[in-house]
Amino acid sequence: MHGPALSGWLLMVLCAVAGASCLARTRGETGEVRRAGRAEAAMGFGMAAMALPAALVRPPGWAWAVYTVLFGGAALRALWFIRGGGHHLPHHAHHLVGSLAMVYMAVAMAPGAGAGGHAGHGAPPPGGVPLLTGLLLAYYALYVLASAGRLIPVPVAAGVAVDGGDGGGGARPELALACRLTMGIAMFAMLLTL
Template identity: 60%
Template structure:
């Protein structure tokens, strides 16, 4: 992505930290949460790699089609799992946006960062993710405490429930990735 190096590194740090937290969420005892966390970890680390400032590292020409292939596969998986969960429709849009950005950046001069995408598609994705960020932010504010199934109020009783299964942290993770996606799309 083009832009200042300091904002690029902040975006890398945000996305990598989000991806790392999503890896921790994969320890959940709930299979659906593990799958969702895996999808979000892939998105977080992929976004971190794509956000590395061009001054620090210019990916080889084969990297952009590889990103497109990985996120294309993630989009197919999200489409398949969207049959049972509407949240995976968001993963489908996110993976599709990553494919779009990878192809746009791969088609830019010298295969550098900051490709020039289709303005209408970029605008539509910006509107979607800006709306997603606002909606997720509103949902994050009044999250009530949820008692664990084992009867413990701390969320640590009755299994591996803990801070990795807290819904407000998962929402904050999704919010930060949405904000990062908006920032990445703005540089298109």
Template identity: 60%
Template sequence: MHGPVSPGWLLVALCAATGAYCLLRMRSRVEEQRRTAGTEALMGFGMAAMAVPATVFTPPPWAWPGYAALFGGAALHALWTARADAHHLHHLVGDAAMVYMAVAMAASPGGHGGSGVPVLTGALLLYFTGYVLLSGARLVPVSVPGGAAPGGGRAVAWGDRPELVRACRLSMGIAMVAMLLAL
């Protein structure tokens, strides 16, 4: 996952900003926002930490098993919560991908990235590429009949705006594709 320095820092910034926005969403009055925001913040910050260029910081050998354990626990949580909300199946796939990347990094010499299992990497790339395309299509503006404001004319808090949530999910999907390509 540790590729060139400039794209690495851009990936770190994108993932950290997404994680920070998801933390802010945890304060939302909308229960649906709060339910998923914590998991998405963990994913954003975890991806940011994994994307730090190796020329700047090489994690100690215990970090990769720590990532695997952290995201393994998050995957179990996603599996449990997927009973009530199908969106958590996507979180399950994302957490499993993070576990897979952490194991691949731990298995590579020096922890600088390995090839992983090409079939599994390909399957994850296919899934996240499809997710990115679908998420991007959902951001296309839709005209509101009669020129009414979204939300029935009432003001929507910026942390509760569905297009911002979709944009954050899209950015994390793009970041996951980039990280899998660099694996």
């Protein structure tokens, strides 16, 4: 990632903790909740690796290709689960957008990105395509605001059943939502550095 080393370290720690939290959430779970937790953990750890400040630890030139393959595979996995539809469709669609955004950032930040041609000859500008970056920033800004709004406690009338309904979070759906919110904020911050 491009940007100050301190913010890179903070972002890396935030993503690693979110990934570890998602992974810990999968213990004792089955089915969709376990799959979602593992996918979120992989995204968190991948984001942490990508956020590692290049000023202190220079990633090898092939690291960006590994990120592209890893997150491309995650995008294909999300597409596989989207085909089934169901009430988890929005969650899988979000994973698809996130995985494709990580592929986009890996390609945009690869050594020599945008240097394959001259300005005006079809080469993307260094750091990515401004319109696509702007659309992803808008998506994640809205996602973060919506997720934060769902974390605000709402008074419940006595005798009314409460449903977590967030796409799988086990016994503590607010932890799953907080993890997703954290990674949404981190993705927004990473996109800002393009």
